[in-house]
Structure formats: C-alpha cells, structure tokens
Amino acid sequence: MTIGALSPATEPSPAEAAAAAAVAAAAAARRAARRRSVESIAVPIGAIVGALVLFGVFVALTGRNALSVYHEMYRGSFGTWFSFQNTLQRAAPIMLTALATAIPLRLGLVVLGGEGAMVLGGLGAAAIGIHLHTPMSIKLGMFVTGALVGGAWIGIAGALRAYRGVNETISTLLLNYIAIALLNHMVEGPLRDPASLNKPSTLPIGDDNMLGNLPGLDVHWGLGFGLIACLLAWFLMSRTTFGFSARMVGGNVRAALLNGLPVRRLIVIATFLGGLGAGLAGAVEVAAIHGNANASLVTGYGYTGVLVAFIARANPLGVIPVALLLGGIGASGGLLQRVFELPDATVNVLQGVIFISILFSDSLYGRRWGRQKKMVPA
Amino acid sequence: MIKARRVGSWFGRKTLAFGILAGVIGLLPEGRHAPRAEAATPLTIGFVYVGPKTDYGYNQAHAQGAAVVAKMPGVKIREEEMVPETSAVQKTMESMINLDGATLLFPTSFGYFDPHILKEAKKYPNVTFLHCGGLYQEGKHPANVGSYFGYIDEAQYVAGIVAGLTTKSNKLGFIAAKPIPQVLRNINSYTLGARSVNPKATTTVIFTGDWSMPVKEAEATNSLIDQGVDVLTMHVDSPKVIVETAERRGVFVTGYHANQSALAPKGYLTGAEWNWGKVYTDYVNMIQGGKPWPHLLRGGLKEGFVKVSPYGKAVSAAAKKKADAAKAKFMAGTMVIYKGPIKDNTGKVVIPAGSEQKQTDIALEKMDYLVDGVVGKTH
Numbered sequence: 001m002t003i004g005a006l007s008p009a010t011e012p013s014p015a016e017a018a019a020a021a022a023v024a025a026a027a028a029a030r031r032a033a034r035r036r037s038v039e040s041i042a043v044p045i046g047a048i049v050g051a052l053v054l055f056g057v058f059v060a061l062t063g064r065n066a067l068s069v070y071h072e073m074y075r076g077s078f079g080t081w082f083s084f085q086n087t088l089q090r091a092a093p094i095m096l097t098a099l100a101t102a103i104p105l106r107l108g109l110v111v112l113g114g115e116g117a118m119v120l121g122g123l124g125a126a127a128i129g130i131h132l133h134t135p136m137s138i139k140l141g142m143f144v145t146g147a148l149v150g151g152a153w154i155g156i157a158g159a160l161r162a163y164r165g166v167n168e169t170i171s172t173l174l175l176n177y178i179a180i181a182l183l184n185h186m187v188e189g190p191l192r193d194p195a196s197l198n199k200p201s202t203l204p205i206g207d208d209n210m211l212g213n214l215p216g217l218d219v220h221w222g223l224g225f226g227l228i229a230c231l232l233a234w235f236l237m238s239r240t241t242f243g244f245s246a247r248m249v250g251g252n253v254r255a256a257l258l259n260g261l262p263v264r265r266l267i268v269i270a271t272f273l274g275g276l277g278a279g280l281a282g283a284v285e286v287a288a289i290h291g292n293a294n295a296s297l298v299t300g301y302g303y304t305g306v307l308v309a310f311i312a313r314a315n316p317l318g319v320i321p322v323a324l325l326l327g328g329i330g331a332s333g334g335l336l337q338r339v340f341e342l343p344d345a346t347v348n349v350l351q352g353v354i355f356i357s358i359l360f361s362d363s364l365y366g367r368r369w370g371r372q373k374k375m376v377p378a
Numbered sequence: 379m380i381k382a383r384r385v386g387s388w389f390g391r392k393t394l395a396f397g398i399l400a401g402v403i404g405l406l407p408e409g410r411h412a413p414r415a416e417a418a419t420p421l422t423i424g425f426v427y428v429g430p431k432t433d434y435g436y437n438q439a440h441a442q443g444a445a446v447v448a449k450m451p452g453v454k455i456r457e458e459e460m461v462p463e464t465s466a467v468q469k470t471m472e473s474m475i476n477l478d479g480a481t482l483l484f485p486t487s488f489g490y491f492d493p494h495i496l497k498e499a500k501k502y503p504n505v506t507f508l509h510c511g512g513l514y515q516e517g518k519h520p521a522n523v524g525s526y527f528g529y530i531d532e533a534q535y536v537a538g539i540v541a542g543l544t545t546k547s548n549k550l551g552f553i554a555a556k557p558i559p560q561v562l563r564n565i566n567s568y569t570l571g572a573r574s575v576n577p578k579a580t581t582t583v584i585f586t587g588d589w590s591m592p593v594k595e596a597e598a599t600n601s602l603i604d605q606g607v608d609v610l611t612m613h614v615d616s617p618k619v620i621v622e623t624a625e626r627r628g629v630f631v632t633g634y635h636a637n638q639s640a641l642a643p644k645g646y647l648t649g650a651e652w653n654w655g656k657v658y659t660d661y662v663n664m665i666q667g668g669k670p671w672p673h674l675l676r677g678g679l680k681e682g683f684v685k686v687s688p689y690g691k692a693v694s695a696a697a698k699k700k701a702d703a704a705k706a707k708f709m710a711g712t713m714v715i716y717k718g719p720i721k722d723n724t725g726k727v728v729i730p731a732g733s734e735q736k737q738t739d740i741a742l743e744k745m746d747y748l749v750d751g752v753v754g755k756t757h
Contacts, residue, residue, distance in 0.1 A: 075477070076473065076477065080476070080477070082472065082473075082476045082477070083473075083477070086469045086472070086473065089465055089469060090465075090466070090469070181587075184587060184588070188556070188557075188757075189757070197558065197559050197743065197744060198488060198511065198558045198559055198560050199488060199489055199492075199558070200556070200558065220465075285464070288465075289464060289465045289468075289493070290464075290493060291493055294489075295489075295588070296462070296463040296464055296489055299462055299464050299466075300462070330466070331469065331473075334458045334461070334469075334470050334473050334474075335473065335477060337457065337458045337459065338424075338456040338457060338458055338474070338478060341457075343430075343459075344430065344458075344459050344460035
C-alpha cells in the first residue's frame with residue numbers, strides 16, 4: 001500500500017496505479033517468499049557441501065584420496081540397504097535428543113542438557129519397568145516415565161531461568177554431570193542387580209518386554225518415535241498459538257511481555273517439552289537396546305543433539321534430515337577407520353567443520369546471488 | 379556495503395561450483411582403490427575397541443595383540459576404535475561382517491558382551507565372536523561365542539612385591555575406576571604381594587567412578603602423593619595421566635594394561651601387562667586349522683596371558699630376587715594368592731585359615747571386600 005501511495009501518479013488514474021502497484025507488490029512478495037524458501041534449502045546444502053570440500057582438503061593433507069574417502073563414506077552410510085538401516089538406527093536417538101535443544105532455542109534459550117535428561121530418562125524407565133508386569137504396561141510405563149523424568153530435568157533448568165535468572169546454558173550443562181553421577185550412584189547402589197558383577201546395572205526388564213523393530217526394517221521403534229516427535233514439535237512450534245508465542249519470546253522478549261504473554265510459563269513449558277524428547281530417547285535406549293540401565297547410557301547422544309538442533313536452525317522438521325546426515329556420518333566413521341586407518345576423531349572433524357560452516361552460512365541469507373547489483377529491501 | 383556483498387556473492391558462486399563438483403564426484407562409480415573383502419581365502423578378523431588404540435592402556439594392549447595377528451599368514455585384520463557400548467557396537471560388528479566380510483570378531487570391551495555380542499551372535503551364527511572378560515555359560519549363550527580373560531592379578535601380586543620393597547614411607551597408592559570384583563581383586567593381590575615382603579606397607583585406594591577420567595585421575599595422583607604415598611599403581615583404562623603425573627612429582631609407579639615405561643623412565647618400576655598377542659594367535663591358529671576352540675579360556679603368567687614389565691632402574695637387587703621367586707612359583711603353578719587366613723580391612727575373616735581359593739575359584743569372581751592393609755571402602 002505504501003508503494004502505491006508513493007508511486008508517481010501521472011497518466012493512469014490513482015486507483016489504477018494503486019491496483020497495479022498492489023499487484024506488483026504482491027508479485028514482489030511472492031518472489032521474496034520463493035527466494036526465502038529456495039534460500040532456506042540452498043544455503044544449508046551449500047554450507048554442507050562447502051564443509052565437505054574443506055574436509056576433503058583435510059583428508060588430502062593426510063595423504064588419502066579424498067574421493068575414495070567420500071566413496072567409502074557413501075558406501076558406509078547410504079550405499080547399501082544395511083548401511084542405510086545403520087544410518088537410520090543412529091539417527092533415531094539424536095532426533096529425540098535434538099528436540100531438547102531445538103524447542104527451547106525457539107525461545108532464545110540455549111539448552112545443552114539433552115545428555116542428562118536422556119540418562120535420567122533411561123534410569124527412570126528402567127526403575128519403573130521392573131515393577132510392571134505385562135509387556136504392554138512395561139513399555140508404556142517406561143516411555144511415559146522416561147519422557148516425564150527428562151522433561152522435569154530440563155524443566156528445572158527452565159524454571160531456574162524463568163524465576164531465578166539462572167543462565168540455562170550453564171545450568172543444563174552442569175545438570176548433565178549431576179545426572180550421570182546420579183545414574184552411577186543408583187546402578188551401583190540402591191538399584192543394582194546383585195548378579196551384575198563387573199558391570200553394575202539395574203535388574204533387566206526381560207527379553208520378552210523389549211521394544212522391537214519397525215516392520216520390515218532392522219531398526220527399532222525409536223526411529224518411529226523420533227519422526228513422530230519431530231513432526232509433533234514442528235506442528236506445535238509453527239502452527240499453534242503456543243508456538244507463535246514461543247517464537248515471539250525468542251524474537252523479542254520485551255515485546256512479548258508488553259503483549260501480555262506469560263513469558264515465564266512459556267519458558268518452563270518449552271524446556272519441559274524439549275526434555276520429554278531426550279527423556280524418551282533414554283527410555284528407548286533401555287527398552288530397545290540394553291534391557292537395563294547402566295553406565296552405557298552415557299552415550300553423548302545429548303551433545304550430538306545440540307549439534308543437530310543448531311544445524312537444523314531449531315526447526316523440528318529440519319532436525320530429521322540433519323539427524324540422518326549425522327547418523328550417516330556416524331555410520332560411515334567406522335569404515336573410514338577400517339579401510340583408510342584414519343583416526344576416530346576424523347568424523348568429529350567433519351562434524352565440527354559442518355557445524356562451523358552452517359553457522360557461517362547464516363550470514364548469507366538475504367543476499368542476491370545473481371549479477372544484479374540492486375538489493376530488494378526485505 | 380557493496381564490497382561486502384561482492385565478497386558474499388563470490389563466495390556463493392564458488393560454493394555452488396564446488397557443490398556441483400562434489401555432487402558429481404559423489405556419483406562416480408566405484409574406484410579401484412577401495413579395498414573390499416575378497417573371496418573367502420584370507421580370514422578377515424575384526425577388532426573393536428572402546429577407547430583409542432594409543433591409550434597406553436586397555437585398548438593399546440588389545441591393539442598390540444591385533445598387530446601380532448596382522449603378521450600371521452592368511453589373515454586380514456580390520457580395526458575400529460572408540461566404539462561405545464551402545465547399539466553402535468552392534469552396527470560396527472554388522473558392518474565388519476557385511477561390508478568387510480569378517481568371520482571372526484574380537485570385540486574387546488567388557489560391556490560389549492551382554493546384550494550386544496549375544497544379540498549379534500544369534501543373528502550371525504556363521505561368525506565367531508570372541509570376547510574379553512565375559513563369562514561364557516554353556517547352553518545359555520550361543521555356540522559361536524567364546525570368552526577369554528587373564529589372571530592379571532598374578533602380575534599385580536609380583537608388582538606389589540616390588541612396590542613393597544621400594545617404598546620408603548610404606549604407603550602405596552592405588553587409583554581405581556569402580557569397586558567391582560575385577561578391580562578389587564587387583565587391589566587385594568597387589569596389597570597381599572606388598573605385605574608378603576613388607577608387613578608394614580598399606581595401600582590407599584581412590585575410586586574415580588569411571589574408566590576414563592583423566593582429570594580425576596590426576597587429582598587422585600596428586601592427593602595420594604601429598605599424603606605421603608611414594609609408589610602408585612592403578613586400574614583405569616588409560617594409566618597415562620597417572621604415570622606421567624607420578625613421574626613429574628618424583629615418585630615411583632607400577633604400570634597396568636600395557637608397558638608405560640616410556641612415560642616414566644625414572645620412576646617406572648614394573649607393571650602388570652596383558653599379552654593378548656599370545657591368546658589371539660592361539661585362537662586364530664585353532665580356527666584356521668578347523669580345530670575346536672575353547673568357549674571359556676582363562677590363564678595367568680604360566681599360560682602367557684599376562685606378563686610383568688621388565689624391571690626399571692630403580693628396582694633393587696633384593697626386590698628383583700623376591701619378585702622373581704614369586705614369578706617362578708606362578709610359572710610352576712604352585713602359587714596361591716588367596717590362601718587363608720585372610721581378613722578384610724574391617725577385621726572380618728573372609729578366607730579362614732586352612733582354606734584357599736585358587737585362581738579358577740568362582741568365589742574370586744564375586745569379590746566384594748578389600749583385604750587388611752588397604753585403606754579405603756568398597757562403596
């Protein structure tokens with residue numbers, strides 16, 4: 001409308017000019033929107049490709065052929081049906097732990113506590129599982145308990161932030177250590193199965209009560225949970241009033257307060273919801289992999305989740321492909337060691353390069369890519 | 379502003395070009411360099427480690443064993459390090475089987491056994507899984523699984539003798555990960571060895587809580603030295619930090635898992651080392667020869683499963699003599715470490731006079747006490 005008002009009204013009537021300008025403005029808006037959506041795909045992909053090129057240089061410097069390294073990586077992650085399932089299996093828990101960071105990140109909170117929430121979620125699930133009796137109630141009880149424990153754990157950090165001004169990044173990071181210490185204390189003390197001699201663990205939930213595989217796949221149901229949780233989180237954050245309020249808090253907390261949004265409550269709820277995902281990841285680890293809780297629950301998935309959430313730019317839908325990418329890198333890491341005798345840290349280097357590259361690529365949004373010099377104001 | 383934009387678009391175009399290039403490269407067909415599992419002729423063996431191969435400790439000891447196997451004829455080895463005890467190790471084993479063609483696997487971490495190896499062994503009945511530390515049970519565990527371990531507390535007993543005769547303060551220090559039977563057995567054997575030659579010696583124990591805690595291990599080392607301890611040993615995955623800290627502080631140390639003498643040329647007395655090369659070669663020979671292999675394999679100094687590091691410069695002739703005498707008794711099979719009467723450090727008799735527990739005694743696998751002379755608690 002403003003454009004219409006400012007346009008020089010010479011030959012056509014003002015009404016016609018306004019209409020034409022409105023059409024032009026609408027077209028420009030459509031172009032801008034299209035450009036934004038193209039950008040939102042092209043920039044991250046470009047960043048990942050850029051990271052792969054950089055990593056290729058690194059690999060070449062160690063005296064290996066970068067192309068054959070990439071070929072083996074492809075073979076180890078997506079190249080065979082086995083490899084692809086390996087990737088899916090590795091992606092499953094990090095989809096869930098990523099939500100612990102991704103959802104609060106929408107409110108501008110940097111939460112690093114996925115690891116602790118996952119560990120305690122697993123412990124809580126195992127502790128409940130051994131007291132229930134039918135396979136169905138065991139599974140259900142474990143998932144609900146695991147998720148709630150994880151939610152409460154991150155929720156505590158959220159509440160400390162909202163009501164006491166405690167920095168959530170520091171508190172969630174430190175809570176991870178407390179969670180691991182709690183896990184060790186419980187599995188070596190009150191919850192220890194006396195038969196677990198050299199590897200202190202809780203009592204097993206029993207082989208018959210384990211979580212099975214997805215139909216037709218050699219991948220456990222955790223993948224299904226991960227996908228569903230990401231979709232639900234996406235819907236919540238982009239299509240509901242809650243999500244809108246949450247993003248408003250993230251955009252400008254003063255504006256949110258002036259608009260009467262319950263900022264504190266939103267913070268607690270968002271951290272709780274994020275923790276649900278990580279807690280569920282822990283419950284799935286126990287129900288699908290270990291069958292009991294022990295120190296093996298400390299996997300680092302929580303920290304990988306942070307990486308995933310940032311690369312996905314806190315978009316729960318974006319978490320899915322990014323988790324698959326990192327799952328694939330993890331799946332191929334072993335092959336790099338075995339075929340090229342590259343050290344294990346190689347995949348960490350690649351993950352780090354991708355992370356930096358993605359952060360850098362943030363500065364590329366809104367730029368003109370062609371030869372035109374004129375910038376369209378956003 | 380204009381300048382910045384140009385830089386941006388230059389970067390953008392280049393990224394795009396690189397992107398397309400890399401994309402095309404990714405689609406190229408298989409190169410000749412990619413090694414693959416060739417037909418059945420060589421025996422492909424996969425080794426899986428929980429930590430780094432160069433940790434001067436648990437994993438290095440296994441990797442040294444793997445290196446011995448790699449030199450055998452008709453054998454190809456594939457190694458993967460830093461594999462956590464999660465579904466990741468299941469996938470690593472499957473990947474070795476499916477992509478490398480491995481038919482014999484040595485997943486070396488204790489925590490790989492249950493549930494990971496047991497699950498994969500059922501899934502791949504034609505692959506042999508040999509695991510370090512587990513307790514194979516006939517009928518309960520799949521037939522393509524075996525477990526091996528060594529009585530390394532024998533070497534700890536010998537190291538304890540050297541420590542007991544080297545200490546001036548009569549205070550020995552032991553930095554341990556967790557109070558589990560395997561670890562308690564090492565602490566007790568070390569202390570019994572030391573007190574067999576120096577009844578005044580005591581061993582102060584600090585548990586760090588986990589297998590690899592470099593910072594806590596360094597703190598524990600310093601704290602023990604500040605308390606007057608002048609000979610240290612340990613049971614953690616990587617003794618590197620402890621050995622280096624002890625050397626810097628000018629105290630003596632006896633090593634564990636592998637030989638750490640290079641890290642402490644002055645203070646390294648001796649150490650309890652694994653000799654997995656012997657175990658692995660035996661297994662591979664049996665399997666290559668089509669002979670049956672034992673599902674439960676155990677051995678100590680006599681069987682060559684463990685060894686004592688060569689003595690360092692600081693070890694006195696008297697200490698060498700006593701230690702060699704004990705070693706000779708182990709080699710002859712006449713030495714029993716757990717011979718009553720043995721009291722725990724609360725005064726309770728755990729092995730009465732007149733009875734003894736030989737290395738194969740199952741009671742030793744359930745040890746939950748610290749012997750008299752150890753300063754510390756199991757919980």
